[in-house]
Amino acid sequence: MNLAELQKIAAAGEKIAMLTCYDSTFAKLMELAGVDILLVGDSLGMVLQGAENTLNVSMHHMTYHTKMVKNGAPNTVIMADMPIGSYEQDNEAAYKNALWLIKSGAHIVKFEGGDKRVETARYLVERGIPVCAHLGFTPQSVNQLGGYKIQGKTEESAEHILKDAKAMSEAGASFVLLEMVPAALAKKITESINVPTIGIGAGIDCSGQVLVVQDLLGIYTGSANKKPEEFKSPRFVRNFLKDTNSVQQAVENYVQAVKNKTFPAAEHSY
Ligand code: KIV
Numbered sequence: 001m002n003l004a005e006l007q008k009i010a011a012a013g014e015k016i017a018m019l020t021c022y023d024s025t026f027a028k029l030m031e032l033a034g035v036d037i038l039l040v041g042d043s044l045g046m047v048l049q050g051a052e053n054t055l056n057v058s059m060h061h062m063t064y065h066t067k068m069v070k071n072g073a074p075n076t077v078i079m080a081d082m083p084i085g086s087y088e089q090d091n092e093a094a095y096k097n098a099l100w101l102i103k104s105g106a107h108i109v110k111f112e113g114g115d116k117r118v119e120t121a122r123y124l125v126e127r128g129i130p131v132c133a134h135l136g137f138t139p140q141s142v143n144q145l146g147g148y149k150i151q152g153k154t155e156e157s158a159e160h161i162l163k164d165a166k167a168m169s170e171a172g173a174s175f176v177l178l179e180m181v182p183a184a185l186a187k188k189i190t191e192s193i194n195v196p197t198i199g200i201g202a203g204i205d206c207s208g209q210v211l212v213v214q215d216l217l218g219i220y221t222g223s224a225n226k227k228p229e230e231f232k233s234p235r236f237v238r239n240f241l242k243d244t245n246s247v248q249q250a251v252e253n254y255v256q257a258v259k260n261k262t263f264p265a266a267e268h269s270y
Contacts, residue, residue, distance in 0.1 A: 019038065
Protein backbone atom coordinates (compact mmCIF):
# COMPACT_ATOMS: atom_id res chain seq x y z
CA MET A 1 0.00 0.00 0.00
CA ASN A 2 1.15 3.50 -0.74
CA LEU A 3 -0.56 6.80 0.03
CA ALA A 4 -2.51 6.90 -3.24
CA GLU A 5 -3.76 3.33 -2.72
CA LEU A 6 -4.82 4.16 0.82
CA GLN A 7 -6.77 7.16 -0.46
CA LYS A 8 -8.38 4.90 -3.06
CA ILE A 9 -9.48 2.23 -0.56
CA ALA A 10 -10.85 4.96 1.71
CA ALA A 11 -12.83 6.42 -1.21
CA ALA A 12 -14.22 2.92 -1.82
CA GLY A 13 -15.45 2.79 1.78
CA GLU A 14 -12.80 0.61 3.41
CA LYS A 15 -11.63 1.97 6.76
CA ILE A 16 -7.96 2.81 7.34
CA ALA A 17 -6.36 1.31 10.46
CA MET A 18 -3.54 3.41 11.86
CA LEU A 19 -1.54 3.01 15.08
CA THR A 20 1.28 4.87 16.72
CA CYS A 21 4.60 3.06 16.55
CA TYR A 22 8.02 4.05 17.84
CA ASP A 23 10.35 1.06 17.42
CA SER A 24 11.20 -1.79 15.07
CA THR A 25 9.75 -4.66 17.15
CA PHE A 26 6.29 -3.13 17.17
CA ALA A 27 6.69 -1.95 13.57
CA LYS A 28 7.31 -5.53 12.39
CA LEU A 29 4.41 -6.84 14.47
CA MET A 30 2.09 -4.15 13.11
CA GLU A 31 3.15 -4.74 9.52
CA LEU A 32 2.34 -8.45 9.96
CA ALA A 33 -1.00 -7.52 11.54
CA GLY A 34 -1.98 -5.44 8.51
CA VAL A 35 -1.93 -1.97 10.08
CA ASP A 36 -2.27 0.48 7.16
CA ILE A 37 -0.30 3.43 8.55
CA LEU A 38 2.28 3.55 11.34
CA LEU A 39 2.33 6.94 13.04
CA VAL A 40 5.60 7.92 14.66
CA GLY A 41 3.74 10.31 16.92
CA ASP A 42 5.21 12.94 19.18
CA SER A 43 3.09 11.18 21.83
CA LEU A 44 6.41 9.39 22.33
CA GLY A 45 7.21 12.29 24.68
CA MET A 46 4.51 10.93 26.98
CA VAL A 47 4.46 7.18 26.41
CA LEU A 48 8.23 6.62 25.96
CA GLN A 49 9.81 9.53 27.79
CA GLY A 50 7.32 9.82 30.67
CA ALA A 51 6.60 13.54 30.22
CA GLU A 52 3.22 15.14 30.86
CA ASN A 53 2.87 16.40 27.29
CA THR A 54 4.56 16.46 23.88
CA LEU A 55 6.29 19.82 24.31
CA ASN A 56 9.84 18.57 24.80
CA VAL A 57 10.01 16.31 21.77
CA SER A 58 12.72 17.30 19.29
CA MET A 59 13.51 16.61 15.64
CA HIS A 60 16.33 14.34 16.83
CA HIS A 61 13.84 12.22 18.81
CA MET A 62 11.48 12.04 15.84
CA THR A 63 14.09 11.09 13.25
CA TYR A 64 15.66 8.51 15.59
CA HIS A 65 12.32 6.73 16.13
CA THR A 66 11.27 7.08 12.48
CA LYS A 67 14.42 5.20 11.42
CA MET A 68 13.65 2.37 13.86
CA VAL A 69 10.09 2.06 12.60
CA LYS A 70 11.28 2.03 8.99
CA ASN A 71 13.71 -0.81 9.82
CA GLY A 72 10.89 -2.93 11.26
CA ALA A 73 8.23 -2.14 8.67
CA PRO A 74 9.84 -1.47 5.29
CA ASN A 75 6.56 -2.13 3.43
CA THR A 76 4.09 -0.04 5.42
CA VAL A 77 3.22 3.64 5.08
CA ILE A 78 4.93 5.65 7.82
CA MET A 79 3.63 9.02 8.99
CA ALA A 80 5.92 11.08 11.23
CA ASP A 81 4.94 13.99 13.44
CA MET A 82 6.66 17.33 13.11
CA PRO A 83 7.42 18.25 16.72
CA ILE A 84 6.66 21.63 18.24
CA GLY A 85 9.09 24.28 17.00
CA SER A 86 9.95 22.46 13.79
CA TYR A 87 7.41 24.04 11.40
CA GLU A 88 5.78 27.16 12.83
CA GLN A 89 8.47 29.79 12.33
CA ASP A 90 8.81 29.75 8.55
CA ASN A 91 8.08 27.50 5.62
CA GLU A 92 11.72 26.95 4.71
CA ALA A 93 12.51 25.57 8.15
CA ALA A 94 9.36 23.45 7.95
CA TYR A 95 10.53 22.08 4.59
CA LYS A 96 14.03 21.33 5.88
CA ASN A 97 12.66 19.46 8.91
CA ALA A 98 9.99 17.63 6.92
CA LEU A 99 12.66 16.50 4.46
CA TRP A 100 14.76 15.21 7.37
CA LEU A 101 11.79 13.05 8.47
CA ILE A 102 11.28 11.80 4.91
CA LYS A 103 14.98 10.92 4.63
CA SER A 104 14.63 9.05 7.93
CA GLY A 105 11.95 6.82 6.43
CA ALA A 106 8.63 8.68 6.65
CA HIS A 107 6.30 8.80 3.64
CA ILE A 108 4.23 11.67 4.99
CA VAL A 109 4.55 14.25 7.75
CA LYS A 110 1.84 15.44 10.13
CA PHE A 111 1.63 18.81 11.83
CA GLU A 112 -0.93 20.53 13.99
CA GLY A 113 -3.11 23.52 13.28
CA GLY A 114 -5.52 24.90 10.74
CA ASP A 115 -5.72 28.35 9.18
CA LYS A 116 -2.28 29.54 10.30
CA ARG A 117 -0.66 26.43 8.82
CA VAL A 118 -2.41 26.23 5.44
CA GLU A 119 0.44 27.98 3.62
CA THR A 120 2.94 25.60 5.22
CA ALA A 121 0.93 22.64 3.95
CA ARG A 122 0.83 24.13 0.46
CA TYR A 123 4.57 24.90 0.55
CA LEU A 124 5.49 21.31 1.51
CA VAL A 125 3.06 19.68 -0.92
CA GLU A 126 4.34 21.86 -3.80
CA ARG A 127 7.82 20.55 -3.00
CA GLY A 128 6.75 16.92 -3.02
CA ILE A 129 6.23 16.27 0.68
CA PRO A 130 2.86 14.71 1.55
CA VAL A 131 1.11 16.25 4.55
CA CYS A 132 -1.50 15.23 7.10
CA ALA A 133 -3.23 18.11 8.92
CA HIS A 134 -3.99 17.48 12.62
CA LEU A 135 -7.12 19.39 13.71
CA GLY A 136 -9.51 19.44 16.66
CA PHE A 137 -7.61 18.88 19.89
CA THR A 138 -3.98 19.66 19.04
CA PRO A 139 -1.72 18.38 21.86
CA GLN A 140 1.11 20.85 21.15
CA SER A 141 -1.33 23.65 22.08
CA VAL A 142 -2.41 21.97 25.32
CA ASN A 143 -1.52 25.04 27.38
CA GLN A 144 -3.43 27.42 25.11
CA LEU A 145 -6.42 25.06 25.00
CA GLY A 146 -6.46 24.80 28.80
CA GLY A 147 -5.98 21.02 29.01
CA TYR A 148 -7.14 17.87 27.23
CA LYS A 149 -10.56 19.10 26.12
CA ILE A 150 -13.00 18.19 23.36
CA GLN A 151 -12.93 20.75 20.54
CA GLY A 152 -15.72 21.84 18.20
CA LYS A 153 -18.52 21.71 20.77
CA THR A 154 -19.91 25.16 19.99
CA GLU A 155 -21.35 26.02 16.59
CA GLU A 156 -18.63 28.62 16.07
CA SER A 157 -15.71 26.32 16.86
CA ALA A 158 -17.25 23.46 14.85
CA GLU A 159 -17.51 25.82 11.87
CA HIS A 160 -13.89 26.85 12.36
CA ILE A 161 -12.64 23.24 12.34
CA LEU A 162 -14.74 22.45 9.24
CA LYS A 163 -13.29 25.51 7.49
CA ASP A 164 -9.75 24.50 8.45
CA ALA A 165 -10.30 20.95 7.16
CA LYS A 166 -11.57 22.29 3.82
CA ALA A 167 -8.64 24.71 3.54
CA MET A 168 -6.10 21.99 4.32
CA SER A 169 -7.65 19.61 1.82
CA GLU A 170 -7.65 22.37 -0.83
CA ALA A 171 -3.99 23.14 -0.02
CA GLY A 172 -3.13 19.55 -0.94
CA ALA A 173 -3.05 17.70 2.39
CA SER A 174 -3.39 13.93 1.84
CA PHE A 175 -5.24 13.28 5.13
CA VAL A 176 -6.94 15.25 7.88
CA LEU A 177 -6.60 13.84 11.40
CA LEU A 178 -9.38 14.79 13.80
CA GLU A 179 -8.73 14.45 17.53
CA MET A 180 -11.41 14.69 20.22
CA VAL A 181 -14.24 16.30 18.29
CA PRO A 182 -17.95 15.40 18.38
CA ALA A 183 -18.77 12.43 16.13
CA ALA A 184 -21.39 14.48 14.26
CA LEU A 185 -18.81 17.13 13.35
CA ALA A 186 -16.28 14.50 12.20
CA LYS A 187 -18.98 12.96 9.99
CA LYS A 188 -19.79 16.34 8.45
CA ILE A 189 -16.11 17.06 7.80
CA THR A 190 -15.55 13.60 6.30
CA GLU A 191 -18.48 14.16 3.93
CA SER A 192 -17.32 17.69 3.03
CA ILE A 193 -13.70 17.17 1.99
CA ASN A 194 -11.99 15.21 -0.77
CA VAL A 195 -9.35 13.48 1.37
CA PRO A 196 -9.70 10.76 4.03
CA THR A 197 -10.13 11.69 7.68
CA ILE A 198 -8.47 9.72 10.46
CA GLY A 199 -10.17 9.95 13.84
CA ILE A 200 -9.11 9.58 17.45
CA GLY A 201 -12.06 10.30 19.69
CA ALA A 202 -13.96 11.48 16.60
CA GLY A 203 -16.53 8.74 16.08
CA ILE A 204 -17.15 5.92 13.64
CA ASP A 205 -17.73 7.99 10.49
CA CYS A 206 -14.12 9.03 9.89
CA SER A 207 -12.40 7.29 6.98
CA GLY A 208 -10.00 5.65 9.42
CA GLN A 209 -8.97 5.41 13.06
CA VAL A 210 -5.80 5.82 15.07
CA LEU A 211 -4.89 4.90 18.64
CA VAL A 212 -1.72 5.17 20.69
CA VAL A 213 -0.47 1.57 20.88
CA GLN A 214 0.14 1.73 24.65
CA ASP A 215 -3.53 2.70 25.08
CA LEU A 216 -4.66 -0.17 22.85
CA LEU A 217 -2.69 -2.53 25.12
CA GLY A 218 -3.92 -0.89 28.33
CA ILE A 219 -0.37 -0.29 29.61
CA TYR A 220 -0.19 3.51 29.74
CA THR A 221 -0.95 4.83 33.21
CA GLY A 222 0.04 8.47 32.90
CA SER A 223 3.28 10.42 33.13
CA ALA A 224 6.25 8.99 35.04
CA ASN A 225 5.70 11.26 38.06
CA LYS A 226 2.03 10.34 38.57
CA LYS A 227 0.53 7.40 40.43
CA PRO A 228 -1.27 4.93 38.13
CA GLU A 229 -4.42 5.17 40.26
CA GLU A 230 -4.59 8.91 39.48
CA PHE A 231 -4.79 8.15 35.75
CA LYS A 232 -8.09 7.98 33.91
CA SER A 233 -7.97 6.57 30.40
CA PRO A 234 -9.64 8.82 27.80
CA ARG A 235 -13.13 7.85 26.68
CA PHE A 236 -11.97 6.98 23.13
CA VAL A 237 -9.58 4.25 24.28
CA ARG A 238 -10.40 0.54 24.10
CA ASN A 239 -8.09 -2.07 25.62
CA PHE A 240 -7.74 -4.75 22.94
CA LEU A 241 -5.38 -6.89 25.01
CA LYS A 242 -8.11 -7.65 27.55
CA ASP A 243 -9.71 -10.33 25.40
CA THR A 244 -6.53 -12.11 24.34
CA ASN A 245 -3.14 -12.94 25.84
CA SER A 246 -1.22 -11.99 22.71
CA VAL A 247 -0.03 -8.53 21.69
CA GLN A 248 0.02 -9.64 18.04
CA GLN A 249 -3.59 -10.81 18.32
CA ALA A 250 -4.64 -7.60 20.10
CA VAL A 251 -3.26 -5.51 17.21
CA GLU A 252 -4.91 -7.81 14.65
CA ASN A 253 -8.20 -7.49 16.53
CA TYR A 254 -7.87 -3.70 16.43
CA VAL A 255 -7.35 -3.77 12.65
CA GLN A 256 -10.39 -6.03 12.25
CA ALA A 257 -12.53 -3.88 14.54
CA VAL A 258 -11.67 -0.77 12.54
CA LYS A 259 -12.23 -2.51 9.20
CA ASN A 260 -15.56 -4.05 10.20
CA LYS A 261 -16.65 -0.78 11.85
CA THR A 262 -17.13 -2.13 15.38
CA PHE A 263 -14.55 0.31 16.76
CA PRO A 264 -15.09 3.00 17.86
CA ALA A 265 -18.50 2.33 19.41
CA ALA A 266 -20.78 5.08 20.70
CA GLU A 267 -19.21 4.66 24.16
CA HIS A 268 -15.83 5.74 22.71
CA SER A 269 -17.24 8.82 20.99
CA TYR A 270 -18.33 12.33 21.98
O1 KIV B 1 1.36 11.88 18.54
C1 KIV B 1 0.37 11.14 18.41
O2 KIV B 1 0.36 9.99 18.85
C2 KIV B 1 -0.79 11.65 17.73
C3 KIV B 1 -2.05 10.87 17.90
C4 KIV B 1 -2.69 11.25 19.17
C5 KIV B 1 -2.95 11.03 16.76
O3 KIV B 1 -0.75 12.65 17.10
